[in-house]
Structure formats: C-alpha cells, structure tokens
Amino acid sequence: MDTSGTGRSARRGMDTLIFRTMAPYLTALMVLFSVFVLLRGHNEPGGGFIGGLIAASAFAILGIASGVSAVRRALWFDPITIAAAGLAASALAGIVSLFADVPFMTALWVFPNIFGTEVALSTPMLFDIGVYLVVTGAITAIALALEEREDD
Amino acid sequence: MATSSIPLEALEKSMTLASVPAAHWLVIAPPVWCLLLGAILIMTRKRMDLQAWLAIPALAGLVLIDAGLLAAVIREGPITMVMGRWLPPFGIAFTVDPTGALFNLTAGIAALAGGIAALGDIDRTRRAYGFFPFLFLMVGGVSGAFLTGDIFNLYVWFEVLLISSFGLIILGSEREQLDGATKYAILNLIGTTLFLIAVGILYAVFGTLNMADIAARAPTLGASAPMMTLSLVFITAFLMKAAAFPVNSWLPASYHTPRIVVAGLFAGLLTKVGVYALIRVMVMLLPQEANAYSTLIGVIAALTMITGALGALAQADLRRMLGYMVITGIGIMLAGISFGAQTAISATLFYALHSMIVMLALYLMVGVAGRMGGSFSLHDLSGLYAKSPLLSAIALALFFSVSGLPPFSGFWPKAMLIKAAFDFGAWWQGAVILVSGLLTTIAATRAFALGWWRMPASGTVEPARMLASELIPLSALTLLSLGIGLYPEPLLALAQTAAAGLLEPTAYLHSVFPQGAPTP
Numbered sequence: 162m163d164t165s166g167t168g169r170s171a172r173r174g175m176d177t178l179i180f181r182t183m184a185p186y187l188t189a190l191m192v193l194f195s196v197f198v199l200l201r202g203h204n205e206p207g208g209g210f211i212g213g214l215i216a217a218s219a220f221a222i223l224g225i226a227s228g229v230s231a232v233r234r235a236l237w238f239d240p241i242t243i244a245a246a247g248l249a250a251s252a253l254a255g256i257v258s259l260f261a262d263v264p265f266m267t268a269l270w271v272f273p274n275i276f277g278t279e280v281a282l283s284t285p286m287l288f289d290i291g292v293y294l295v296v297t298g299a300i301t302a303i304a305l306a307l308e309e310r311e312d313d
Numbered sequence: 314m315a316t317s318s319i320p321l322e323a324l325e326k327s328m329t330l331a332s333v334p335a336a337h338w339l340v341i342a343p344p345v346w347c348l349l350l351g352a353i354l355i356m357t358r359k360r361m362d363l364q365a366w367l368a369i370p371a372l373a374g375l376v377l378i379d380a381g382l383l384a385a386v387i388r389e390g391p392i393t394m395v396m397g398r399w400l401p402p403f404g405i406a407f408t409v410d411p412t413g414a415l416f417n418l419t420a421g422i423a424a425l426a427g428g429i430a431a432l433g434d435i436d437r438t439r440r441a442y443g444f445f446p447f448l449f450l451m452v453g454g455v456s457g458a459f460l461t462g463d464i465f466n467l468y469v470w471f472e473v474l475l476i477s478s479f480g481l482i483i484l485g486s487e488r489e490q491l492d493g494a495t496k497y498a499i500l501n502l503i504g505t506t507l508f509l510i511a512v513g514i515l516y517a518v519f520g521t522l523n524m525a526d527i528a529a530r531a532p533t534l535g536a537s538a539p540m541m542t543l544s545l546v547f548i549t550a551f552l553m554k555a556a557a558f559p560v561n562s563w564l565p566a567s568y569h570t571p572r573i574v575v576a577g578l579f580a581g582l583l584t585k586v587g588v589y590a591l592i593r594v595m596v597m598l599l600p601q602e603a604n605a606y607s608t609l610i611g612v613i614a615a616l617t618m619i620t621g622a623l624g625a626l627a628q629a630d631l632r633r634m635l636g637y638m639v640i641t642g643i644g645i646m647l648a649g650i651s652f653g654a655q656t657a658i659s660a661t662l663f664y665a666l667h668s669m670i671v672m673l674a675l676y677l678m679v680g681v682a683g684r685m686g687g688s689f690s691l692h693d694l695s696g697l698y699a700k701s702p703l704l705s706a707i708a709l710a711l712f713f714s715v716s717g718l719p720p721f722s723g724f725w726p727k728a729m730l731i732k733a734a735f736d737f738g739a740w741w742q743g744a745v746i747l748v749s750g751l752l753t754t755i756a757a758t759r760a761f762a763l764g765w766w767r768m769p770a771s772g773t774v775e776p777a778r779m780l781a782s783e784l785i786p787l788s789a790l791t792l793l794s795l796g797i798g799l800y801p802e803p804l805l806a807l808a809q810t811a812a813a814g815l816l817e818p819t820a821y822l823h824s825v826f827p828q829g830a831p832t833p
Contacts, residue, residue, distance in 0.1 A: 245355035245446075252349040255341075262332035279371040286783045 168208035184226030191219035200286075201291045220297075221304040229309045232301075240302035247294025254291025255261035325488070326820045328398045337384040340394045340460060343417060344470075346375055347453030354446040355406045360505060361440055368445040372425040375452070379421035383414040391814070391824035394463060395506045401463070401825060403605040408462030408525065410821050411811035412662060415590055417459040420582055420664045422793070423673045424452045426786035427578045430677050433782030439484045447484075451477035455582050462825060464598075465512050465522045465773055467590060469504050471554070482571045493570030500563035504553030508590075511546040511790070518543065525825035535601055544602035547594050548610070555587030555643050558617040562642060565602050567584075567625065569632035576632065577676030580639045581669045588646050588665055594659060596650065597815045604653060615745040617644030622752035624787035629691045631679045631764070634756060635661070636673070638715055641749055642668045643684035648746060649730050652737045660729035660814035663804060667722040667797065671714045674790035678708050679781065682764060687778040699774040702783060705765050707791050712757035714794045717750045722797035725805065 195215035202208030391410040423769030454474025595603035626635040649661030714721035734743030
C-alpha cells in the first residue's frame with residue numbers, strides 16, 4: 162500500500178509532492194510576515210501575540226510537511242528555550258526603567274539614526290518581542306508534541 | 314515624543330511624573346526576580362549540574378530581597394509603585410503593606426528551605442522535567458499575589474501560581490499523580506473562575522480594580538449595589554482556594570501524590586494565598602459585608618476545624634494525615650477572620666505565618682521518616698526513634714507546634730484566638746478551637762507512638778542518618794518555629810501593625826493616592 166515509505170494512513174492526505182515542495186517557502190514567508198505583524202503592532206493592529214501565533218503556525222506547517230525532526234533542526238533552539246528567552250526579554254524590558262529612575266515597565270524610547278533612517282527603538286518593543294518569542298516557543302512546542310510520532 | 318504635545322496638568326492626572334527612589338524597586342523585585350530566574354533556569358534546564366547552583370543562591374537572594382522589602386515597609390509604611398507610570402484606575406499598582414511584606418518574606422523562607430530539601434528529594438529525572446523552573450515561577454506567582462494592589466492583577470498571579478503548580482504536581486507523571494492532579498486542577502480552576510466572575514461584577518459596580526480605590530468607595534456604594542452577592546462569590550472562590558470545609562475535598566485527594574517537597578510547598582504556600590486573598594478582600598476592602606457574613610464564616614471555620622481534625626485522626630498514611638492538619642489550620646485562620654477584631658486578625662496573620670513554616674517542615678520531616686522507614690503508612694512504620702533520635706526530636710517539636718502547644722510558634726496565635734473568641738462572645742468557637750487542638754494532639758501522638766516509639770516485630774533497628782539536604786532545612790525551620798515560640802514579641806508587634814493597617818487602611822490609601830482618593 163504505502164509506496165512513499167514515509168507516510169502512515171493518518172498522514173497520507175497531507176503527504177503530497179506539491180505540499181512538501183511548497184511548505185518550506187510557505188514557512189519562510191509566514192515567518193517573515195509574522196515579524197512584520199510584530200513590528201507594526203505598536204500603533205496599528207498586530208503585535209507580539211498575533212505575530213507569535215503566525216510564526217507558530219508556520220512551524221506547524223513545516224512539521225506536517227517535512228516531519229518534526231526537520232523543524233527541530235531548523236529552529237536550532239528548543240521551542241521551550243525560545244519561550245524562556247522571550248520571558249527573560251519581557252522581564253528585562255521592565256527592568257530597563259530602573260536605570261531611568263521611573264517606575265517598572267515605563268515606556269522608554271530612543272531614536273538612533275541608522276544608515277540615514279530614524280529608527281524608533283523602545284522598551285515596549287522589547288517587551289512585545291518577548292511576548293512574540295513566548296507565544297512562538299510555547300505554541301510550537303505544543304504543536305510539535307502533537308505532530309510527533311514514534312517514527313520521527 | 315507623543316507625550317510632549319499634551320499639557321502637563323492633564324498628564325499629571327493620569328501619570329506620576331515623580332522619579333522613583335531605588336528602594337521602592339523592592340516592591341516589584343520579588344516577582345520579577347523569580348520570573349527572570351525561572352526563564353534562565355528553563356533555558357539552562359539541560360545543564361543539570363548548573364540548575365542547583367543557580368537556584369539555591371537565587372532563592373537566598375530572594376529571601377534577602379524580601380527581608381529588605383519588609384524592613385522598608387516597617388520604616389516607611391505602605392509603599393506603592395505604579396506600573397509604567399500610569400496612576401490607578403488606569404494602571405496597575407503594586408502596594409505593599411506590612412501584611413503583604415510579612416507573607417512575602419515567609420514565603421521566600423519556605424521556598425529557600427524547599428529548594429534545599431529538593432536537592433535530596435527531587436532526583437535527576439524529575440529535575441529534568443523542570444522542578445526548579447516551576448518552583449521559581451510558582452514562588453513568583455505567590456509573591457506577586459502578596460504584593461499587588463490591584464484585584465485583577467491578584468487574579469493574574471493566582472493563575473501564574475496555579476499553572477506552575479500543575480507542572481510541579483505531575484513531576485514524574487506517575488498514574489497516581491495524574492489522578493491527584495486532575496482533581497486538584499479542576500477544583501482550583503472552578504475556584505479561580507469564580508474569582509474572575511467576582512472581579513467582573515466588582516468592576517461593573519465600582520468602575521475600578523485598584524484595591525485602595527475600592528476600599529475608599531465601598532462604604533458609599535453599599536446601599537446601591539449587590540454587595541452581598543459579590544461578597545459571597547468572593548468568599549466562595551477564596552474558600553475553595555484555601556480548602557475550607559465543604560469545598561476542600563481536592564486537598565486530601567491530591568496532596569499526598571506529588572514529591573514530598575512539592576506537597577510541603579503547596580501546603581505551606583498555596584492554601585495561605587487563599588487565606589491572604591480572603592483577608593485582603595473581605596477584611597480590608599469589604600468590611601461591612603464581611604461583618605454581615607461573620608456567622609457564616611464562623612460556622613464554616615468550625616466545621617473545617619472539626620472535619621480536618623477528625624480526618625487527621627482517621628488516616629494511616631502520614632502524608633494524608635498532614636493534608637487534614639493543613640485543613641484544620643485553615644479552619645483556625647477562618648475563625649479569626651470571622652471575629653474581625655484587631656486582636657483576632659493579628660492572631661490570624663500570626664497563625665498563617667506559623668503555618669507556612671511548620672506545614673512545610675512537617676512534610677519534609679515525614680519525607681525523611683518515609684525514606685528511613687520505607688513507608689508512609691503507620692501500619693508499617695516503626696522504630697524511628699531508635700533509627701534517628703535527631704529526627705525524633707524534630708518530629709516531636711513539629712507535632713507540638715502544629716497542635717498549638719508551647720513553647721513553639723503554634724501556641725501564641727491560638728491562645729490569642731481563643732481569648733478573642735471569648736471577648737467576641739463566640740464561646741462555642743473558642744471551644745471548637747480547643748477541641749480541634751486536642752484532636753490534632755491525639756492524631757500527632759498516635760503517629761509518634763506508632764511510627765517512632767513502637768519497635769518493629771523483628772526487634773532490631775538499623776540506625777539511619779539524615780542527609781545534609783534534609784537536616785539543614787528541617788532544623789532551620791524547626792528552630793525558627795521554636796524561636797518564634799520563645800520570643801514572639803517582634804512578630805506579634807508586626808502582626809498587630811499589619812492587622813491595624815488592614816482594618817483602618819488610611820496609610821494604604823495615602824500610599825496610593827497621596828493627594829486623596831479621586832471622587833467617582
């Protein structure tokens with residue numbers, strides 16, 4: 162029955178050549194889009210949470226197409242470690258206020274000029290990046306655990 | 314910047330523009346420290362050799378931070394920090410009064426003792442499941458709950474500690490643990506959902522979530538709002554969390570399943586968060602309603618004490634017996650809350666602090682007894698006195714303390730409560746406290762007679778030694794209980810200041826609103 166050598170009955174529906182070929186490109190595009198959504202989130206719809214969900218969906222798609230171990234290799238870090246790094250980033254975003262004599266979590270901004278462009282960097286952005294990493298890491302960990310089979 | 318276009322007078326109504334002294338950072342430091350360290354410990358969780366070296370100094374640091382915070386609060390009175398400069402009711406405020414600081418410091422000490430004990434009790438596999446990260450996240454949730462001045466934020470910290478406690482309770486994923494964890498999770502989730510519903514009603518009525526704001530508005534809103542319903546939902550939610558009589562079946566069903574350190578930390582910290590929340594919301598925020606419900610709380614307290622003491626008497630498993638002793642203690646604290654007078658509230662605070670230390674110590678002690686005797690059941694356990702006289706001395710001291718006998722820390726708050734009961738005119742409550750104390754003494758004596766004094770059938774006993782990871786936290790906690798029992802004045806004075814601050818929260822209100830509370 163099984164000629165491809167990789168699939169099981171539950172997986173066969175997803176295991177088409179088109180899907181497997183397209184999935185890495187789709188994942189790359191979705192991760193890029195998730196970063197865009199994350200960065201526009203300060204003043205417009207978007208932000209760390211929704212961006213993280215998009216990134217986690219991207220990794221879930223790659224996991225369905227190419228198997229969980231491929232995603233783990235591609236991510237380099239363990240998803241839970243990514244989530245923990247996000248938690249640390251968010252906590253540090255609050256602690257920056259300590260050095261400016263203002264209360265915890267006060268928004269602090271700098272506008273450095275990088276290559277002739279004014280870039281707005283702020284502690285809310287660092288906090289949002291932390292949220293993005295927490296959501297990406299945690300949801301990816303859950304998704305990969307659900308996609309994982311004995312043969313992966 | 315966007316802020317520069319807004320006139321300063323308008324800005325001052327919504328934001329604080331004053332700079333923050335460095336000492337005030339202690340207000341937010343305990344939860345931030347725990348969350349940050351928790352994150353670092355998760356990142357390094359594959360480096361098993363590093364975990365303990367990071368965790369134990371970090372817990373010691375936490376105790377120092379907590380002690381610094383308590384010292385600052387004693388020096389300056391309640392301290393407030395508003396998150397991100399936003400003043401209430403827009404922003405979240407952390408306000409620390411002596412009550413919060415005392416609970417927070419005691420929780421920190423318990424966490425340090427638990428962390429040291431975990432070095433021996435939690436093996437490599439379970440550490441790989443993430444014992445230390447979960448411990449830090451849970452303690453972060455506990456200290457956040459003690460320090461926050463915003464009732465919705467209190468709910469958020471409840472969730473933080475609850476989710477981390479789910480991780481701790483199933484450490485090792487044994488069948489029995491999953492069974493206990495299911496009961497624990499479902500009943501606690503129902504409790505926190507009720508809490509959330511109550512917070513929703515409260516926000517609809519008051520239009521604010523800041524505790525100082527609520528305390529200022531509660532007296533004038535009493536006639537026009539469904540305050541009694543609101544209070545009843547709060548009381549039910551917190552009683553579930555605290556494991557009071559009709560809604561406490563989850564505690565004995567789950568507390569004997571996790572590792573002994575985890576069970577000890579749960580018994581020491583988590584039920585006390587429920588008691589703390591009940592005191593904070595009912596005594597400080599809604600005193601009129603608490604007064605109206607005092608008979609109900611008193612009856613629940615009496616039933617909790619009696620059922621807890623009878624349950625302890627009926628158990629053969631030492632861990633289950635301790636679960637029921639936790640419940641008895643909750644009943645005693647509820648009795649104090651039902652009296653409402655300052656002496657009773659200060660005795661309740663004192664008892665809660667004593668209970669955090671002694672319940673953890675009792676679980677750790679039973680853990681050692683179980684390791685030495687090979688069983689937690691009083692049917693099999695015997696000859697521990699001959700095995701380790703040192704453990705026996707500690708066990709006896711802790712049994713005295715939990716039963717409320719002098720010269721240990723359990724004696725003073727109980728004596729104060731009984732006196733308060735008779736002053737209050739609730740002589741039957743005083744009698745119930747005495748009877749439950751007697752029953753607890755009998756249960757403890759029975760455990761000591763069977764497990765320690767009885768010689769095994771074979772007649773020979775191998776001496777056993779306590780490990781350093783058992784001896785250090787156990788002896789420290791026992792000496793703390795003895796120290797408080799012998800020299801209770803400093804803690805007593807602090808508890809009285811704390812209780813006065815709860816019953817008359819003008820200093821708390823002034824700390825949040827230096828110019829007086831805004832009129833609705």
